[in-house]
Amino acid sequence: MKNDFPLLARSPALHYLDSAATSQKPRAVLDAIRDVYETANANPHRGAYALSVAATDRYHAARERVARFLGVGDPACLIFTRGTTESLNLVAATANVHRGDEIIVTRLEHHANFVPWQQVALRTGAKFKIAEITDDGRLDLDYLRQLISPRTKILAVTHVSNAIGSITPLSEVVRIARDMIIVVDGAQSAPHMRVNFDELGVDFYAFSGHKMLGPTGIGGLVGRRELLEQMPPYQTGGDMIEYVGDDHTTWNVLPHKFEAGTPNLGGAVGLAAAVEYLDAIGMDKVRRHEQELTAAASTRLAAIEGVRVFGPPPAERSGVVSFTVADIHPHDLATILDQDGVAIRAGHHCAQPLLRRLGAGATARASFYVYNDLADVEALVAGVKRAQALFAHV
Amino acid sequence: MSDLYHEAILDHYRRPHGRGSLAEPDARATRSNALCGETMQVDVTLDEDRVRDIRFECEACAIARASASMMTDVVRGLSRAEIMSFITRLRRFVTASPNAPDDSALGPLVALGIVRRTPARAACALLPWETLSEALAQTLSLELS
Numbered sequence: 001m002k003n004d005f006p007l008l009a010r011s012p013a014l015h016y017l018d019s020a021a022t023s024q025k026p027r028a029v030l031d032a033i034r035d036v037y038e039t040a041n042a043n044p045h046r047g048a049y050a051l052s053v054a055a056t057d058r059y060h061a062a063r064e065r066v067a068r069f070l071g072v073g074d075p076a077c078l079i080f081t082r083g084t085t086e087s088l089n090l091v092a093a094t095a096n097v098h099r100g101d102e103i104i105v106t107r108l109e110h111h112a113n114f115v116p117w118q119q120v121a122l123r124t125g126a127k128f129k130i131a132e133i134t135d136d137g138r139l140d141l142d143y144l145r146q147l148i149s150p151r152t153k154i155l156a157v158t159h160v161s162n163a164i165g166s167i168t169p170l171s172e173v174v175r176i177a178r179d180m181i182i183v184v185d186g187a188q189s190a191p192h193m194r195v196n197f198d199e200l201g202v203d204f205y206a207f208s209g210h211k212m213l214g215p216t217g218i219g220g221l222v223g224r225r226e227l228l229e230q231m232p233p234y235q236t237g238g239d240m241i242e243y244v245g246d247d248h249t250t251w252n253v254l255p256h257k258f259e260a261g262t263p264n265l266g267g268a269v270g271l272a273a274a275v276e277y278l279d280a281i282g283m284d285k286v287r288r289h290e291q292e293l294t295a296a297a298s299t300r301l302a303a304i305e306g307v308r309v310f311g312p313p314p315a316e317r318s319g320v321v322s323f324t325v326a327d328i329h330p331h332d333l334a335t336i337l338d339q340d341g342v343a344i345r346a347g348h349h350c351a352q353p354l355l356r357r358l359g360a361g362a363t364a365r366a367s368f369y370v371y372n373d374l375a376d377v378e379a380l381v382a383g384v385k386r387a388q389a390l391f392a393h394v
Numbered sequence: 395m396s397d398l399y400h401e402a403i404l405d406h407y408r409r410p411h412g413r414g415s416l417a418e419p420d421a422r423a424t425r426s427n428a429l430c431g432e433t434m435q436v437d438v439t440l441d442e443d444r445v446r447d448i449r450f451e452c453e454a455c456a457i458a459r460a461s462a463s464m465m466t467d468v469v470r471g472l473s474r475a476e477i478m479s480f481i482t483r484l485r486r487f488v489t490a491s492p493n494a495p496d497d498s499a500l501g502p503l504v505a506l507g508i509v510r511r512t513p514a515r516a517a518c519a520l521l522p523w524e525t526l527s528e529a530l531a532q533t534l535s536l537e538l539s
Binding site: 331335362 | 399404428429431432433453454455456457512515518
């Protein structure tokens with residue numbers, strides 16, 4: 001598997017355990033990007049000539065491929081964006097929220113699904129409420145039930161916590177949160193588990209290509225057609241218009257209404273190749289593989305004195321192990337592990353409200369993906385022990 | 395033994411100098427490193443323009459804590475201007491390329507040159523100094539007002 005990934009193949013001593021931040025790219029993705037620029041490069045939707053038609057076809061095919069991967073029956077409801085952050089900002093910026101409305105976000109959110117809504121509330125005078133979590137880091141469904149009121153208009157909820165890996169039971173959330181817009185941050189679920197948007201029953205789902213073997217700068221927003229059609233454009237300019245008069249403009253149809261400017265052809269084609277690669281493995285197998293590594297790493301780490309692993313039991317987490325080691329700041333730990341070629345993340349993982357609740361200023365986070373194996377887990381555990389020896393007698 | 399955590403750094407980390415707070419500081423500043431969730435508090439008292447006493451309190455990594463410990467050794471008796479020029483030198487030093495020559499004017503702080511191999515850590519090395527800089531700026535505005 002590592003041989004499919006040029007960066008990993010050329011760095012055999014590297015134990016890359018930061019895929020929750022960004023994934024490595026398989027050769028198939030890099031080749032697809034190169035191929036589209038070498039064989040079909042023109043501005044999609046513009047030219048009447050054959051090359052532009054080829055570019056348009058490739059761009060459309062990419063959308064259809066990614067839509068199929070995410071269980072989106074109507075590909076026009078998949079808007080290509082720069083990634084999850086832009087997708088969530090698109091929804092927040094165009095949401096029909098007023099003073100007196102309520103917005104609920106959860107304690108598990110990445111800043112990208114927290115700050116935009118906090119700012120909408122500050123701007124509009126809507127009430128901003130936080131759905132709390134249980135002590136082991138799961139969304140507290142009873143608390144959520146209490147928090148919801150007839151005025152609740154938006155529920156912003158992550159599918160998987162990037163910081164501690166907790167998986168939100170969306171089917172239960174959908175049952176509890178009726179008559180409101182449910183906006184799901186799927187940045188950590190689309191890469192790691194089977195997702196079927198049409199079956200989820202949520203209103204919006206945002207994801208990033210670079211976390212799922214695709215290139216940076218491409219991602220998407222999936223939304224329900226009736227909502228996307230009601231929403232005003234997020235950005236205006238080329239491609240997204242139907243008619244531009246001197247004093248008024250009408251908007252293009254979906255998905256173009258939300259894709260102003262020249263589209264990211266290479267990004268879309270690269271992302272399509274990435275989901276092709278993931279489907280060839282099978283998303284159920286991806287999930288099982290990560291569960292095995294997560295369970296192994298959690299068990300091995302928790303057995304070390306002074307180590308605290310955050311979040312619910314491994315079976316209820318995605319491939320994320322967030323932990324602290326007594327008397328060693330996560331930043332020092334990450335630097336010491338780096339000297340052994342073990343790349344992990346240390347910090348607050350863009351989830352400060354969550355880390356405050358967990359009583360940790362920062363954690364170390366190891367995250368797994370398709371190319372990781374038990375040797376990576378061994379290197380992680382050995383590195384933690386080495387750091388403890390180095391910092392002993394502090 | 396890890397290169398980044400050689401004895402000069404670990405000694406200060408294990409037995410930091412100047413840790414704590416001052417009962418009646420002329421200025422107290424708190425800063426945090428948003429990237430890694432570190433917080434640093436620096437208290438200073440001044441004699442005229444010169445630092446008389448200094449303490450730090452932190453929730454931080456070994457690099458930041460060692461840098462703060464060394465800072466309390468170095469800045470006593472220095473004037474604001476001397477400290478500001480020292481910080482400028484230190485900032486230039488820790489953000490330089492790993493092969494850049496050491497700056498002997500920085501005294502024991504050259505031990506922090508190790509962060510040049512991991513640029514993300516330069517912010518940790520600088521955190522106590524940025525906090526001191528903010529504290530000194532407070533005393534200035536007090537005088538101006």
